[in-house]
Amino acid sequence: MTRKTPLYERHVELGGKVVDFAGYKLPVQFAGIIEEHKAVRNDVGIFDVSHMGEFEFRGPQALEAVQKLIANNAAKLEINQVLYTPMCYPNGGVVDDLLVYRLDKDRFLFVVNAANLEKDWDWVQENTKEFDVEIENQSFETGQVALQGPKAQELLQKIYDRDLGQIKFFWLEKEGKISGKDCIVSRTGYTGEDGFEIYARNEDLVDIFDAIWDAGKEFNLQPCGLGARDTLRFEAALPLYGHELSQDINPFEARLKIFVDLEKGDFIGRDALVEVSEKGVEKRIAGIEMKDKGIPRQGYPVEVDGEEVGFVTSGTFSPTLGKNLGIVMVKKEFAKAGSNLDIRIRKRLLGAEVVKLPFYKRR
C-alpha cells in the first residue's frame, strides 16, 4: 500500500510530479530540480518529509536504551538538543543513520529513514527488551516539513510565536506554535543550508504548510521535491543510506568518525568499530570531479590502471557548481585528493580526479 502524506493535495495543486518513494506518494519535482535546488541555495524552499519515521523513547531507562543502539553519545545531549548518529550492527555495518532529539531528560525521539522504517523498528524493539523504556512508533501520525535556505529564518519568524534566533544549529524548540498548532521546530536539515525541520501531527500539517506558504510569497518560496533534496544533500556530502551507507559500510569508511564515540561505554557495534579504529579502514568514501565528459552514477565501477578499485555511490550534475561530480567508495590509497581515477561509464572509461568533500559549503 502506498500512503499519501497530509500534504498530498497540496503537491498536486502546486504541479508536483508525484512518484512512489519508500511507501509514500511524494513529489519528485515541481518547477524543475535545478530551479528548486537554486531556490534553496539562494532563497528558501519547502520540502514535505512526512515519510521520515519517528520513534519516541520514554521511561527511566530511555537514555540507556538509546545509548545501546547508537554510536554517538546521547548522554552529552542537553534537553532540546539534537544529535546525528549512525546505528550499527554488531559487525560495525550500518542499520541506519538518524537524528536523536532529546525532548526531555527521559524522553528521546529517533528520526529515521522511511526506506528503513520497518527494519529499524524491529531492530530497536529487539535490542531494548532489557530496559525499562516504552518505545512508540509515531511515524504514521507525524508529519514533517523542512524549510531550507538562507531566508528560512526570516520567513518562519513571521508565523512562529517563539524567537527562532534562540534555536541554535542542532537544537530544537517544542513549545512554539504555528497557526495555533503545536509543533517541534529544530534547526536541522539535509541541504547544506541554514533551515528548520518542523514536526507536527498529521492533522495539523496542512494548516502549518499553508501558513508557511502564505508567508513565503514575499520570499519567493519554492516547493521542492525529492530530486532537489538529493542534489542538495549530495553537494553538501551528507550521506544517503543505500548509497554512502549500508550494512556493508561502517561509519569510519563513510567519513562519519566524528559521529562515533568509542569512549562513551558499550553500544552495538562498538567492539568491531574499536578494531576498525585501531587497524584503519581498507576503503573509504571520497569525492570526485569528472575531467572527461560524463556523469558518474551509483554502481559504476572505479578503476586505476585497468584494475577495479571501487564504485560510485552517488553522482550527478551539480547545479550549484555546474560540474559533473560523484561520491565513490574506493581503496584507501586512492581516496586522497588529487588522485586520478577512471570511471567506467557504459562502454567508456572516463577520467576523474579526487577532490575534497564537501563539494559545497555555505558561507
Place this chain on the structure above:
Amino acid sequence: MYPEELKYTDDHEWIRVENGKAYVGLTQYAQEQLGDVVFVELPDVGEEFEMGDSFGVVESVKTVSDLFMPVGGKVVEINEDLEDSPEAVNEDPYGDGWIVAIEIADKSQLDQLMDSEAYQKTLE
C-alpha cells in the same frame, strides 16, 4: 506540441526527413518526463545503426535513458552544441534540441512510425 510534419516512435523520438537526410530528437512529452537534461552522449559521425538500436544516452539530473534509432541508418551529423547546452533538449525539442541527423538505410521503415495524431493517442 507535436508537429504534423514529423513521424514519432513508441520511444518518444521524432524524425524529420529533409533534403535527403533525417533529423532525430526527443518529443515534448519525453523532455517533460525527463526533466532538466544535463548531458547527452552522442554517437560518432559515420556510425551505423539498425532500427531500434541504442545510439546514445540522454541524462537528466536524476535519470539515464537510452536513445533509440527511429529507423536504421548512418549518422551523418551530430548536434555538438548539446555538449555545452544540453538544456536545448528541454527548451526547443524540435529545433535546437535535435540530436543526430542520419542517412536512412531503408525509407520504407518510415511507414512503421506514427503520425502526430497517432502518437498523441498513445500519450492519453
